[in-house]
Amino acid sequence: MRLARALHALAVKLFDDGVLRLVFEHARNVAIASVITAAGLQFVREGATVTFTPPDFAGYVVVAIGLSLLLLNFIDGLWRLAKLRSHLAWQVALAAAYVLLAWRLAQLVLLFKTGGGGAMPF
Template identity: 55%
Template structure:
């Protein structure tokens, strides 16, 4: 039944969006570590902070979308809190892995 409704597609889209946001954040944090003279006249650090901020904004937007979809399902509050805690734990682990592999 879950496959007919499209839940698996939504889960994979949500996971993909989370990984993309984490990669944007990793690129931004990596850019802040380089010397600005490496790329000429462009200043790398401010651009890195901007890209990292965009990555954080994308992650928060992804979380907001997930919470909105979860609220539409109308599960009990305890289930929603449990799913939010699982999401935060998975998000934290994915963040660690992506930042480790940059």
């Protein structure tokens, strides 16, 4: 009986309170910001020529935009976690997981963009 109440409370929190929607929004934002960051890194790596700016500068600007978006999304997530008043260890664990997943996603996007195979380096 206690398990059924806990599952029902979890379902209400996820579906009725919109927590699941927020998780997917943050995942989408991380994916988009990672793609932007990876595109900027690829632009720097290839050294493509742009007529109005040096290629490295343009690439680093795109990387800075992508990293700024990742940081803003991260801060938004921390802000929402702080409102929940959950345990500090839980907040730190979620923040660390967020940073690691964002980093690995950017590496994965960059790997697919370059067409490279094999294992991803840390």
